[in-house]
Amino acid sequence: MPSTTPPPARGMSLLNDARLNKGTAFTTEERRLYGLEGLLPTHVESLDRQVERVQRHLDAKPNDLERYIYLSGLRDQNETLFFRVLMSNPAKFVPIVYAPTLATVCKQFSHIYRRPRGMYISLEMKGRIEEVLRNWPVTDVRAICVTTGGRILGLGDIGVNGMGIPIGKLHLYTACGAVPPDVLLPIQLDIGTTNTALRADPLYLGLRREPPSEEVLDEFVEEFIQAVRAVFPRCVIHFEDWKGTDAIRYLEKYQDRIRCYNDDIQGTAAVTLAGLITALKIKGESLAEQRILFLGAGSSGLGTADMLVSAMKLEGVSEEDAISRITLMDVNGLLETSRTDLSPQQARYAKTMPASKDLLAMVKTVKPTVLVGVSTAGGAFTQDVVEAMSALNERPVIFALSLPGTNAECTAEQAYTWSNGRALFAAGIQFPEVTLNDKTFYPGQANNFYIFPALALAVYATCPDVITNEMVIEAARALADQVSPISQERGRLFPPQSDILEVSITSAARIAEFIFEKGAATVDRPTDIRAWIESLTYSPRYAEF
Ligand SMILES: O=C([O-])CC(=O)C(=O)O
Ligand SMILES: [Mg+2]
Numbered sequence: 001m002p003s004t005t006p007p008p009a010r011g012m013s014l015l016n017d018a019r020l021n022k023g024t025a026f027t028t029e030e031r032r033l034y035g036l037e038g039l040l041p042t043h044v045e046s047l048d049r050q051v052e053r054v055q056r057h058l059d060a061k062p063n064d065l066e067r068y069i070y071l072s073g074l075r076d077q078n079e080t081l082f083f084r085v086l087m088s089n090p091a092k093f094v095p096i097v098y099a100p101t102l103a104t105v106c107k108q109f110s111h112i113y114r115r116p117r118g119m120y121i122s123l124e125m126k127g128r129i130e131e132v133l134r135n136w137p138v139t140d141v142r143a144i145c146v147t148t149g150g151r152i153l154g155l156g157d158i159g160v161n162g163m164g165i166p167i168g169k170l171h172l173y174t175a176c177g178a179v180p181p182d183v184l185l186p187i188q189l190d191i192g193t194t195n196t197a198l199r200a201d202p203l204y205l206g207l208r209r210e211p212p213s214e215e216v217l218d219e220f221v222e223e224f225i226q227a228v229r230a231v232f233p234r235c236v237i238h239f240e241d242w243k244g245t246d247a248i249r250y251l252e253k254y255q256d257r258i259r260c261y262n263d264d265i266q267g268t269a270a271v272t273l274a275g276l277i278t279a280l281k282i283k284g285e286s287l288a289e290q291r292i293l294f295l296g297a298g299s300s301g302l303g304t305a306d307m308l309v310s311a312m313k314l315e316g317v318s319e320e321d322a323i324s325r326i327t328l329m330d331v332n333g334l335l336e337t338s339r340t341d342l343s344p345q346q347a348r349y350a351k352t353m354p355a356s357k358d359l360l361a362m363v364k365t366v367k368p369t370v371l372v373g374v375s376t377a378g379g380a381f382t383q384d385v386v387e388a389m390s391a392l393n394e395r396p397v398i399f400a401l402s403l404p405g406t407n408a409e410c411t412a413e414q415a416y417t418w419s420n421g422r423a424l425f426a427a428g429i430q431f432p433e434v435t436l437n438d439k440t441f442y443p444g445q446a447n448n449f450y451i452f453p454a455l456a457l458a459v460y461a462t463c464p465d466v467i468t469n470e471m472v473i474e475a476a477r478a479l480a481d482q483v484s485p486i487s488q489e490r491g492r493l494f495p496p497q498s499d500i501l502e503v504s505i506t507s508a509a510r511i512a513e514f515i516f517e518k519g520a521a522t523v524d525r526p527t528d529i530r531a532w533i534e535s536l537t538y539s540p541r542y543a544e545f
Contacts, residue, residue: 007545011035018079019182022542025050030545047084047542054085064101069112071097076115079181084540086175091497094172099447100429102168103153103404109161110198110205117167118186120160122207126220130227141232142183142460145169146224148191150211150243151264151299154376154407157243159193160206165241169263169452177453177504178537179460185232189224191217221250225258236459236467238263238452244299248345261455261467265303267448268374270455270476272304272399273311275446275493276370277480279397279424282488285369288317290325293368295359295409296375296402297330302345304372310469311476323349327366330375333357363388370397373409378402381410386418397424401446405429412443426493444493449500451475454507461536462512462521470518471511478510479503509533 007020014034015021022030024045031037054074061067071093075082086093095101105112125132149162166186173179192209193199199208211217228235237260239250251262261267280287292308294301305326312322328335328349334357335342337350356362363371363385371389373381381400389396396419400409405428412431415423421436426444434441455475459467482495482503495503509530516525526532 005545007034007543012039015039018076020543021078022047022080023050023078025542034545047081047540050078050081051085051088054081064096065104065108065112067096068101068105069114072117073114076117080540080542082540083174083181083538086171087501087540089498090175090500093175094449094497094500095430097171097175098168098449099153099403100405102164103155105168106152106155106158106161106164109158109164110201110203113205118163118188120163120188120190121224122190123192123209123212123216123220124207126223129223130230133227133231136185136231138182138185139232140183141185141235143170143173143179143236143238143456144185144187144228144232145173145238145240145263146187146189147239147241148189148211148243148246149193149206149241150191150246152241153403155404157194159195159198159204160188160190161198161204162241163188169238169240172449173453173456174538175453176449176500177457177508178501178539179453179457180538183460185235189220191220217246225254229258234463236260236456238456240264242299245343247299248302248343256466259459259464259466261472262299262303263448263452265299266307266469266472267451267455268300268401268446269304269307270451270472271446271448271479271494272372272401273307273473273476274450274479275399275426275444276308276397277476278483278488278493279370279395281480281483282424282491283395283397286315288312288315288322288325290369291366292326292370292372293362293366294326294328294372294374295330295377295380296373297328297335297346297349298374300401301328301330301372301374302349304374305349306345307469307473307476311473314473327351327362327368329357329359329362331377334362360384360388363392367392369393371399373400373402375409376402376407377409378407379410381415383414383418386410386415386423390419390422393422395422395424399426399446401426401428403428405431412441415443416441424491424493430497442490442492445497446494450479450494450503451507453500454478454504455511457504457508457533457537458511458515461508461523461533462515463523464515464520465522466520468518468520471514471520474514475507475511478507481510482506505530505533505537 145166147162149159152158152162170184174181190206192207192211198204239262309322335350413434415425416434426446430445431443515521
C-alpha cells in the first residue's frame with residue numbers, strides 16, 4: 001500500500017526539499033492539499049516523462065563534465081528523479097557520475113562547485129568532531145565514505161577536491177546496490193594538502209596548509225572514528241583514496257576493531273580476484289598454480305597481493321608458498337631483499353633476486369601467468385611485454401588497472417592485438433569492444449564498483465561488528481559466479497554493467513548468507529535472505545502523500 005502520510009513540508013519548502021520533491025509529478029490533489037497550486041506548470045507528468053526531459057537536457061550538453069554538473073543539480077532538486085535516471089541505464093550513467101568523468105570532476109572540484117553535499121571535517125575542528133557530526137540532519141547514518149583526498153584515483157594528492165570521490169562512490173551505493181540514499185554520508189577530512197598548485201589557487205576550497213605529522217593525523221583520525229561510533233553507532237566506515245601508507249595503516253589499525261573497510265585495498269583486490277577466478281575457469285586452472293607479477297606495489301597492489309595469498313590459503317596452499325608465487329615491482333624496481341626502502345607490508349614479498357627495474361626482463365625471469373598493473377604508469381605494458389607474456393602463456397592474463405584511463409598500463413586494443421587475441425584482459429576503465437580478424441573481444445572493467453555496492457548492501461542489512469577479509473573474498477566469489485558460461489566462452493571476465501543492480505543484489509544475498517553463517521550478523525536471520533535483502537532496497541519511486 002502506498003503511504004498516504006502528509007509530507008512534512010508545504011508549498012515552496014516542499015518543492016525545495018529534494019527528498020520529497022516531485023516537481024511536475026505532484027498530482028492535482030496533492031497540489032491542492034499542500035499549497036502547491038500556482039507554483040507549478042499545469043500539466044501533471046509521470047516520473048517516466050520527467051526522465052525523458054532529463055535525457056533531452058543531457059543529450060544537449062557538450063561533454064560529460066557538463067552532464068555531471070547538470071545531474072548534481074538535479075540531485076539537489078529532485079532525488080527520486082536523479083536516481084531514477086541513473087538506475088534506468090547504469091551502463092550509460094555510471095561513466096558520468098563515476099569513473100571516468102569523476103577524474104575530471106575532482107581535478108576541477110573547487111571550480112565547478114555549486115552547493116555543499118556531505119560533510120567537511122577539518123583539522124581545525126580537532127577536539128570537537130562529535131559536536132560537528134551532530135550537525136548532520138540524519139540521525140541513523142548507516143554508511144560513511146571518507147577520504148582525505150591524499151591519493152585520488154591516479155591524480156595524487158588533491159586535498160578537498162577529492163570530495164567528488166566519496167560523493168560518487170555513495171551515488172553508486174544507491175544506483176548499483178539500491179542502498180537507500182538518506183542513510184549515506186560522504187565525508188572529506190580536510191587535513192591540508194601537499195599540492196602547492198592547489199593551495200595557490202584562489203578558488204581552492206580547502207585548508208591551505210601541509211598535512212600534519214603522522215602522529216597528529218593518527219589522533220585526528222582516532223577522534224573521528226570514535227565520534228562516528230558515538231553519533232552513528234550502526235554505521236560502516238568506508239575508507240577511500242587516502243595516501244597509500246595512511247590507507248594501509250588505518251585498515252590494519254581498525255579492521256578488527258570497528259565496522260570498516262578500505263575500497264582501494266579490499267574492493268580493488270576483490271574485483272581483481274573475481275576477474276582472475278573467471279579467467280582461471282576459462283583456462284581450466286587453479287589459483288594455486290599461478291605466478292603473478294604486479295607492476296605497482298602501493299595500497300592497491302599490496303591489498304590485491306594479500307587477498308590472493310588469503311584466497312590461495314583457502315585452496316590449501318601454505319602462506320610461504322602463496323607469497324613465493326607473487327612478485328611485485330614498483331617505481332624503484334623489483335621488491336627484493338637488498339632494498340632498504342620497503343615498508344613491512346612490501347618486505348613480506350621481497351625476493352632473494354638481483355635488483356631490476358626492467359619489466360620485460362622480469363617477465364622473462366619470473367614467467368608469470370598473470371600480469372597486473374596498478375602502477376599509474378600509462379603504457380608500461382609495451383608490445384614487448386605483452387608479446388613476452390603471450391610467448392609464455394596460451395592465454396596470458398593481463399590486467400591494466402590504473403586510473404584514470406590514460407594511466408592504463410596498456411589499452412584493450414593493444415592487449416588483444418599484441419597477443420593475437422589470446423589475452424584475457426581487464427582494465428580499470430571500460431574500453432570499447434575490439435574486433436580483430438572478424439572476431440570481437442569484450443574487455444572487462446575490473447572496477448571496484450562490482451564489489452563495494454554489494455558489500456555495502458550486505459553490511460547495511462546484517463550490520464556485522466567487523467568486516468573480515470573472508471567476507472570480501474566471498475564478495476569476489478559471488479561476483480565471479482555470475483559470469484555465465486556463454487560469457488566466459490566469449491572471454492568476458494565480469495557480468496555486463498547493464499545488469500549491475502541485479503548482480504549486486506545477488507552478491508549481497510550471498511555475502512549476507514555468509515555473514516549469518518559465520519555468526520557475525522547482529523540482526524536475526526530471516527528465512528528467505530534474498531527476499532529480505534530485496535525488501536530493504538531502495539527503488540526510485542515517488543511517495544504518495
Ligand atoms: O574510483 C575508481 O574508479 C577506482 C578506485 O577506487 C580508485 O582508482 O581509487
Ligand atoms: Mg579509490
